[in-house]
Amino acid sequence: MSDYGAALRRRGLELFSFTGGFLWAVRIAAVVVVIWGAVGSLTEGRLTFDQWKNLVVFGLAQGSVYALIALGYTMVYGVLRFINFAHGEVFMSGAMIGFFAARELNQHGLWSDRPVLGILIVLLVCMTTSTTVALIVERVAYRPLRQRPRLILLITAIGASFVLQYAFRGLFGAGVKSYPSIEALQGSWRILGFNVIKTQGVVILIAFGMMALLYTFVERTRTGRAMRAVAEDQETAELMGINVDRTIVTVFAVGGAMAGVAGLLWGLVFQQVFFFTGFLPGIKAFASAVLGGIGNIPGAMLGGLVLGQTESLGPSLVLSGLGVPSAHQLKDVIAFLVLVLVLVFRPTGLLGERVAEERA
Amino acid sequence: MKQHRLFWLIAVLVAALALVAAACGGDDDDEGAGGETTTEEPSGGALGTVEIAPGEPIKIASLQSISGATASLGTDQVRAIEIAIEDFGEVHGRSVELQSEDDGCAAEGGTTGMQRIVADPQVVGVIGTSCSGAGVPASQIASEAGLVMISGSNTSPSLTSDLEGNANDAFQPGYARTAHNDLIQGQAAAEYVFNELELTKIATIHDGDPYTEGLATAMGNAFTELGGDVVLATAVNKGDTDMRPVLTEVAASGAELLYFPIFQPEADFIVKQARDIQGLNAATMMAADGVLSDTFVSIPESEDMYFSGPAQPEGSAYEEFVGKYEEAYGERPIQAFHAHSYDAATLLLTLIQDVGEDRDGTLVIDREALRNALYETEGFEGLTGTITCDEFGDCADPKINILQNTAEQETIEQVQRNVLFTFEPSE
Amino acid sequence: MAARFHRPDPRRTVVLGIAGGLTAVFLSAIGMVEEFIKRSLVDPEVVLGYVTIALVPFVFAYVVARPPPVREGIAPVRPGPLTLAAGAVAGLLTASVVSLFVVITTEVNVRGVLQNVSPPLLETLTFHRGVGQGVVWLLVGGTLIGAGGAAVHLIPARYRRPVVLAVVWVLIFGLLQVLIAQIFRGLKVGDTVNPFLYKGSRGLTIHGAITVWIAAFLIALSLEGQREAMRRRLAEATPAVRRNYMLVGLAVALLILAVTPQILGNFLSEVLDLAGIFLLMALGLNIVVGYAGLLDLGYVAFFAVGAYTGAVLTSPSSPEWNPAFTFWAAIPFIMVAAALAGIIVGTPVLRMRGDYLAIVTLGFGEIARILFLSDALKPYFGGAQGIIRVPNISIGPVEFVTSQDFFYIIYALAIVLIYVSWALQHSRVGRAWMAMREDETVAEVMGVNIVAAKLQAFIIGAILASLGGALFAHKIGSIFPHSFNIVVSITVLMCVIVGGMGSIPGVILGAIVLVGAPELLREFSEFKFLLYGALLIFMMQMKPEGLIPSRQRAQELHQDEAAQDAWLRREALGDTEPEPAK
Structure with missing residues (x-):
């Protein structure tokens, strides 16, 4: 907070100026509304304690998928300082091709008989597809523009996102594709007093495993160090003998692979994919990355989880408590408002460093 | 100073142009009345006449949703209209020409498509739209142009x-439909749940x-009127995937049945x-015609679910129609509304x-x-039953079926035949 | 200087040839070729589907065979026999990839995965002659078309442009038959010209096509020399003279526009109305993005605010409160509502830049749509059922009913807003915006009030969009929340970027091309967004400054090249004094 305060003073934006006052009013109003709604909801006793706990688990599962996709946004941002808007479509491509693989395996009985092997194979397919798509986009759309203003890159990314969506629609049809379900993953486990649906449990497990793996990779390996160096200062990194081009390609590949994992998890949890599947989760993941502080890997994870909880708990906890009709229709409104509020409180996101303020 | 001079220059120009435009507009109107549109017979009605020269075809149009996410809805209807025209044969010894436009299932699409249609003064009538949202502005344009417009799938009460x-707000003279008013389906579902279940x-x-x-609201209102209690009326968004939080609310509300007349994939x-x-289990869930498809009833979890929907046409005439459809396409x-559009045409x-x-020789x-x-x-006999129009254009044979998908049914046709209850409003 | 013959790079030829093949396969597999096959351009044989797929080897061969640009100090090369050969090889390679695709998909049924690879597509690709014979035709055709693409370079420079342009015009005449036939009808010569040019609705007749080609060729040829002269004259003219030219041009353009709806008829006026509404929005977004450099991805929010405020105030059946104002009485309220919306969106994002701004504005766009749709606000805005019976606009006793009438309102408003937008650009505020766009910190140090400048941009942008929204509501006569989705934001952004950020003429062209064209070319509707996306990528790589660039932005984006040019010029002139690039 002190950073922000300093920034405010430096910019001559005083507390009592019009905007400063407005922003403080917004902050206070937000806190009051949230507390009011939550108290209303909890005292009403509409949902049992078990149901509240279930909502937390649902949010965790949804949030961990967001977090995985958000990793790709945040890593690319960390190195190239631009939002790869097409990343949601990279995720969709993995889920889509993964569907064909899963369908094929299911026809040969592998999907339900030996689920672990089946999932591993499909996981590999998803990761390969997403990585390939991410690399193609990097090569065709982004590399020629690397030295251009970032607005140009962002707009190119929007274009790439459209092309991928409608290319997949043209190639594989507009219909919704249903993943086959896995018998072994029906039902639920009881963990620490939480009722965890098996598919969601698997999803949370894989997501956290992948994030831990990625974190180790970035922090501990040579390539990871190169990435951080390039993120810090491209020119110096190059002078220190780091191959910047290759590092950037690696970043896209790793981000794509994470999106591929998310694609498979999407297939497991929601069992459906179509050409537009990437759009909304992509935007949510983008929001997660910003929420957590873009460019920051633990931030992306935290942002995803916070967003997941917001979507899951928000409507029931706050809106229903305020007596708003059809609260769940406003789920996305809450999600985006939380994003705006977090950025109003902390312009660099939850775990964001000063980087964004200085360079953004 | 320079800027000011330019400003005045432009202002003067605009004013001059406005005059020119007004003059042109006036001109055109005169010409229009004299030249392009058909000359009005003194005996003709206030809306004018269509005169078709010897040997020329009769022109009608269709305005259906044939692109985008709802393309299957409109495509199905356009095909039915084409079959209807072929079945009907010649009218007054002339062939019938169909102009097919897209309503995009949205208000803008309905406007543009209908503008295209009314641009041709020879068009007599329109079959459409697919979507009620497109129907509202389209029916207004059609009405102003004097056209007759019959929809085979608009169900919103506001149109009639x-x-x-x-009359409701959006009703326009010249508009009618062979699809049922949502109020009827809402009533049917409510009566079944309250009286039978x-x-x-x-x-x-x-x-x-x-x-x-519209349907969820109609059902809720009818149910309350019968003496029931709508303990939770909520909504999701198109594109939502995680329904578990909202379903938790449904479970917590103590509702004995969940009515969700929505579409795929959200319903899935x-x-x-x-x-x-x-x-929550399938025996306490009910959806509507939006999900009556093979891909939905083949979901294992949809077993024992109930559905409300317009009574499916049956009998030899309908079988014959399906045969022709299959052969041609x-x-x-x-989809669910081809027979309604066939009847409309x-x-x-x-x-x-x-x-x-x-x-x-001139028609x-x-x-x-x-x-x-x-x-x-x-008493017009169509595939969907006996069609009788009221003064606000509701013409459908208002039979609504309640269906159930049990372990025995596998395809949508089998489900369609598993009728538990048929609702006919008492006059 | 002795000119050498051009020797195209063999590796590049092979790579581009195969890339061309993959492109052609891609176009086929997404269903474009098959969808376009029904559309006849020139009766009876030239159909859009084949033109599309033939363009691929043509363009790739053209690129392969392009000789390097003439440079100072390097002996120029001229196209020779090897040029043709390279084009033919590239064409052959392209055709080979397509043939391979045809052979494989005939043997293996891939339709379970690739939905559009249907038997009719394969028949189309083999010219209905079976696989064996079809492949031969493909290979021969590909080679010839490739050679043809390369042969363009052999045409003497003076005739090259006119020849190609004339062909493009023939295709345009075929493609835009609806529009062109209607224009001739509007000019009262339709009865004679149209039957000569067109065969029913099956495209141009053969003699029609030839006539169009010759006419276009002659016009292009005669303009070719004059274009240079014109440009030189303009460059040499004093600012005052240049402004007079501009004014005359403007007056002519305005006059043409004034009679346009009468010529275009109702339906095409409708298309123009739609483009006009998007133009109003694009002008607003141009201020936010183009002048002030604030990337707003949720611009639809203001459009929706305008539409809903207008509808609530004017419709006699708006749910909660229906004063049933006239359009004109509602305008001040609409503008106030929009300004408030601008402040609500603008204030929280004051401290955000670039990507943060993009996601937050995008969020606001979605928030607006969902709120108007929501059951919670249904008592005020009608929820999913929208607001109907928005009346027509009238001035005194004159009611604007048809789309032709409506055009004049949009036209008048557009002129006013273009003027406002132009005046703002050259005002103090405009300069503040541009300074802020270049470098916020520096601008602030130089005394620009960043907070005020940003809020002004948001508020003015919001007001322009809201006027577009209000016109939209009156035009359609009923509004539903589904009309206000993110696609609107993206389309408006496209208009601004493709036209030329910060350039008013560019924005106008952008709105007409991007909103009007898809309405006219119904075959494209399915592929609209694919083409939009490809266009965005292409523009950003080739012409990031847009179709009609703002002079200033073009300079910024091509700084390096400008510096290089300046350096070269100095070299040539023997000038050694350093000179700033800008």
């Missing part, structure tokens, strides 16, 4: 009346689509995820046959007489 003798507490979910919202998520929520009808052609007059169709004849339609 509240069924108690009061003997449940008193329900929850409803819609997805923000005008159709689903609801039935699939409901098994994870304690207290290589698949069976893909046949009705329109019958009206033209009745109203049109041969005058020395003269009086638009107002055609419109009047439409609202006087009574």
Whole structure:
């Protein structure tokens, strides 16, 4: 907070100026509304304690998928300082091709008989597809523009996102594709007093495993160090003998692979994919990355989880408590408002460093 | 200073142009009346006439949703209209030409498409739209142009009346439909749940689509009127995937039945995820015609679910129609409203046959007489039943079926035949 | 200087040839070729589907065979026999990849995965002659078309442009038959010209096509020399003279526009109305993005605010409160509502830049749509059922009913807003915006009030969009929340970027091309967004400054090249004095 305060003073934006006052009013109003709604909801006793706990688990599962996709946004941002808007479509491509693989395996009985092997194979397919798509986009759309203003890159990314969506629609049809379900993953486990649906449990497990793996990779390996160096200062990194081009390609590949994992998890949890599947989760993941502080890997994870909880708990906890009709229709409104509020409180996101303020 | 001079220059220019434009506009109107549109017979009605020269075809148009996410809805209807035209044969010894436009299932699409249609003064009538949202502005344009418009799938009450003798806001003279008013389906579902299933507490979910919202509201209102209790009326968004939080609310509300007349894929998520929520099972869920498809009823979790929907046409005439459809397009009808559009097209052609007059080889169709004849339609036998129009254009045979998908049914046709209850409003 | 013959790079030829093949396969597999095959351009044989797929080897061969640009100090090369050969090889390679695709998909049924690879597509690709014979035709055709693409370079420079342009015009005449036939009808010569040019609705007749080609060729040829002269004259003219030219041009353009709806008829006026509404929005977004450099991805929010405020105030059946104002009485309220919306969106994002701004504005766009749709606000805005019976606009006793009438309102408003937008650009505020766009910190140090400048941009942008929204509501006569989705934001952004950020003429062209064209070319509707996306990528790589660039932005984006040019010029002139690039 002190950073922000300093920034405010430096910019001559005083507390009592019009905007400063407005922003403080917004902050206070937000806190009051949230507390009011939550108290209303909890005292009403509409949902049992078990149901509240279930909502937390649902949010965790949804949030961990967001977090995985958000990793790709945040890593690319960390190195190239631009939002790869097409990343949601990279995720969709993995889920889509993964569907064909899963369908094929299911026809040969592998999907339900030996689920672990089946999932591993499909996981590999998803990761390969997403990585390939991410690399193609990097090569065709982004590399020629690397030295251009970032607005140009962002707009190119929007274009790439459209092309991928409608290319997949043209190639594989507009219909919704249903993943086959896995018998072994029906039902639920009881963990620490939480009722965890098996598919969601698997999803949370894989997501956290992948994030831990990625974190180790970035922090501990040579390539990871190169990435951080390039993120810090491209020119110096190059002078220190780091191959910047290759590092950037690696970043896209790793981000794509994470999106591929998310694609498979999407297939497991929601069992459906179509050409537009990437759009909304992509935007949510983008929001997660910003929420957590873009460019920051633990931030992306935290942002995803916070967003997941917001979507899951928000409507029931706050809106229903305020007596708003059809609260769940406003789920996305809450999600985006939380994003705006977090950025109003902390312009660099939850775990964001000063980087964004200085360079953004 | 320079800027000011330029400003005045432009201001003067604009003013001059406005004058020119007004003059041009005036000119054109004169010419229009004299030249392009058909000359009005003194005997013709206030809406003018269509005169078709010897040997020329009769032109009608269709305005259906044939692109985008709802393309299957409109494509199905356009095919049915084409078959209807072929079945009907010649009208007054002339062939019938169909102009097919897209309503995009949205207000803008309905406007643009209808503008294209009314641009041709020879078009007699329109079959459409697919979506109620497109129907609202389209019916206004059609009405102003004097056209007759019959829809085979608009169900929103706003386009016609509240069924108690009061026209609703969007009703336009010249508009009619062979699809049922949502109020009827809402009533049917409510009566079945309250009287037959003997449940008193329900929850409803819609997805923000005008159709689903209208139906969910109609069902809720009817149910309350019967003495039941809508304990939760909520909504999701198109594109939502995680339905578990909203289903948790449904379970917590104590509702005995969940009515969600929405579309795929959101409906799929609801039935699939409901098994994870304690207290919800398929026997307490009911959806509507939006999900009556093979891909939905083949979801294992949809077993024992109930559905409300317009009674499916049956009998030999319908079988014959399906045969022709299959032969022409290589698949069976893909949506729920083809028969309604077939009837709409046949009705329109019958009206033209009745109203049109041969005058020395020229076919003269009086638009107002055609419109009047439409609202006087009574006992017209179509594939969907007996069609009788009220003064606000509700013409459908108002039979609604309640269906159930049990372990025995596998395809949508089998489900369609598993009728538990048929609702007919008492007059 | 002795000119050498051009020797195309063999590796590049092979790579581009295969890339061309993959492109052609891609176009086929997404269903474009098959969808376009029904559309006849020139009766009876030239159909859009074949033109599309033939363009691929043509363009790739053209690129392969392009000789390097003439440079100072390097002996120029001229196209020779090897040029043709390279084009033919590239064409052959392209055709080979397509043939391979045809052979494989005939043997293996891939339709379970690739939905559009249907038997009819394969028949189309083999010219209905079976696989064996079809492949031969493909290979021969590909080679010839490739050679043809390369042969363009052999045409003497003076005739090259006119020849190609004339062919493009023939295709345009075929493609835009609806529009062109209607224009001739509007000019009262349709009865004679149209039957000569067109065969029913099946495209141009053969003699029609030839006539169009010759006419276009002659016009292009005669303009070719004059274009240079014109440009030189303009460059040499004093600012005052240049402004007079501009004014005359403007007056002519305005006059043409004034009679346009009469010529275009109702339906095409409708298309123009739609483009006009998007133009109003694009002008607003141009201020936010183009002048002030604030990337707003949720611009639809203001459009929706305008539409809903207008509808609530004017419709006699708006749910909660229906004063049933006239359009004109509602305008001040609409503008106030929009300004408030601008402040609500603008204030929280004051401290955000670039990507943060993008996601937050995108969020606001979605928030607006969902709120108007929501059951919670249904008592005020009608929820999913929208607001109907928005009346027509009238001035006194004159009611604007048809789309032709409506055009004049949009036209008048557009002129006013273009003027406002132009005046703002050259005002103090405009300069503040541009300074802020270049470098916020520096601008602030130089005394620009960043907070005020940003809020002004948001508020003015919001007001322009809201006027567009209000016109939209009155035009359609009923509004539903589904009309206000993110696609609107993206389309408006596209208009601004493709036209030329910060350039008013560019924005106008952008709105007409991007909103009007898809309405006219119904075959494209399915592929609209694919083409949009490809266009965005292409523009950003080739012409980031847009179709009609703002002079200033073009300079910024091509700084390096400008510096290089300046350096070269100095070299040539023997000038050694350093000179700033800008």
